[in-house]
Amino acid sequence: MKKLLIFAFIGLLAQLIDGALGMAYGVTSTTLLLTFGIAPAVASASVHLAEVVTTAASGASHIKFGNVDKQTFYRLIIPGSIGAFLGATFLSHLPGDLAKPYISLFLLLLGVYVLIRFLFKFRQTEEKKGIELSRKQSIPLGLIAGFADATGGGGWGPIATPVLLSKKGMSPRKVVGTVDTSEFAIAISATLGFLISLGWEEVNWLWVGALMVGGIIAAPIAAWLVQKIHAQLMGVLVGGFIILVNARTIVTTWIDQEFVYPYVYISIALIWIVAIFYTVSKIRNVTNVKQADINS
Numbered sequence: 001m002k003k004l005l006i007f008a009f010i011g012l013l014a015q016l017i018d019g020a021l022g023m024a025y026g027v028t029s030t031t032l033l034l035t036f037g038i039a040p041a042v043a044s045a046s047v048h049l050a051e052v053v054t055t056a057a058s059g060a061s062h063i064k065f066g067n068v069d070k071q072t073f074y075r076l077i078i079p080g081s082i083g084a085f086l087g088a089t090f091l092s093h094l095p096g097d098l099a100k101p102y103i104s105l106f107l108l109l110l111g112v113y114v115l116i117r118f119l120f121k122f123r124q125t126e127e128k129k130g131i132e133l134s135r136k137q138s139i140p141l142g143l144i145a146g147f148a149d150a151t152g153g154g155g156w157g158p159i160a161t162p163v164l165l166s167k168k169g170m171s172p173r174k175v176v177g178t179v180d181t182s183e184f185a186i187a188i189s190a191t192l193g194f195l196i197s198l199g200w201e202e203v204n205w206l207w208v209g210a211l212m213v214g215g216i217i218a219a220p221i222a223a224w225l226v227q228k229i230h231a232q233l234m235g236v237l238v239g240g241f242i243i244l245v246n247a248r249t250i251v252t253t254w255i256d257q258e259f260v261y262p263y264v265y266i267s268i269a270l271i272w273i274v275a276i277f278y279t280v281s282k283i284r285n286v287t288n289v290k291q292a293d294i295n296s
Contacts, residue, residue, distance in 0.1 A: 003036075004210045011214025015054055016222050017238050018157060018180070025051060025183075026149055026156065028238070029211060031107055031245045042204075044088070044150065045194035049208045051187035054215030059181035061219060067177025072164075075138035076182045080156065081189035083146025088193025090151060104249035106151070110159075111242030117162045118235025119275055133164065149183075150190040156183050236279045240272030 010032045018025030026047050033043040062068050133141075141163055149156035157179055164175045244265070251264050 004206055007033075007207050007210035008214040011050060011054070011211035012218040013214075014211075015058070015215040015218035017234070018058070018222070025054065025215070028242065031104075031242055033207075034104060034249060035245065041194065041198060045191065045198055046204065046208050046211065048088070048150070048187045048190040048194065050211035050215060051183065052191060053212045054219065055180065055184040055187050057216055057219045058222075059184050062177035062181050065177075067173050068181050069174055069178045072133045072138070072178050073182050075133060075135060076142045076160065076178075077185040079139045079142030080146035080149075080160075080182060080186045081142075083143040083148075084150045084156075084186045084190040085146075085193040087147035087150030088190045089197045090147075101250055101253040104246040104253075106148075108243055108246040108250060110148075111239050111246065113162070113239075114235055115239025115243065115275065118232050118239060119279060122232040122235065146186050146189070149186055150193065156186050230283050232283060233276070233279050236272075236275050240268075240275060244268050244272065 010029055014025045014028040014032075017028055026044075029047045029050070030040075030043050033046065034040065038046075059068075141160060145156050145159040145163075148159055160179045160182075161175055164179065247264060247268055251261055255261070255264075
């Protein structure tokens with residue numbers, strides 16, 4: 001019962017982050033499940049099964065509030081679904097112990113990307129009515145993000161959201177809404193791939209149910225949080241969190257000298273704390289400048 005409550009909290013935390021940023025539900029959930037010693041394929045399968053429900057709830061909310069660019073949605077779901085299915089079947093055939101450190105390394109790199117993206121490259125831009133994404137751009141983006149999402153247990157949001165936000169004039173709310181809603185199709189495709197490769201008996205439905213419950217509870221709260229917490233700060237918090245948690249698996253697997261472990265964790269934590277304070281200071285400066293312009 002205690003573990004189910006923990007998993008429900010994991011689902012709630014992951015959905016809060018994902019709902020505010022348009023990314024990191026899969027990365028956060030899979031990262032935490034791996035710390036419990038769950039095999040990568042089973043962890044990713046459990047997360048994607050839960051995402052079928054949580055992304056449906058999230059997507060319905062985004063559609064209701066007009067946060068979805070339908071053209072981009074349709075262009076992303078087909079290549080994304082293909083990539084997710086291929087990624088799921090690929091991961092399912094890897095031995096769990098062999099795959100775990102490499103999956104953690106992949107997640108850590110995603111965390112570094114998210115941290116750098118929001119720490120140094122975040123820009124407030126003028127909003128456009130739609131998202132400018134051609135078919136030639138959507139196919140490789142969907143395939144890569146979908147494959148990464150299934151193999152790493154997360155990657156659709158961390159890859160698709162920053163890529164779309166990198167385009168000048170993109171509306172963050174529109175991008176987040178479109179990516180979150182399209183993730184429903186990716187979750188279904190990845191789940192089918194895992195179930196075909198692993199079989200139903202490998203899935204612990206109590207874990208999946210706990211993740212679902214937590215995600216459903218968090219969905220409306222996340223919609224409120226996205227208006228209260230600055231997106232840049234959330235990005236830095238998520239990136240540092242993912243790096244810190246995955247560093248544990250990598251360090252314990254590939255470094256034999258145990259006395260090194262605390263120094264690695266402390267170094268990462270210090271860098272993360274500095275990044276948080278730097279981001280808060282940066283946000284305050286921008287706010288003060290805007291307020292001074294208004295007053296003048």
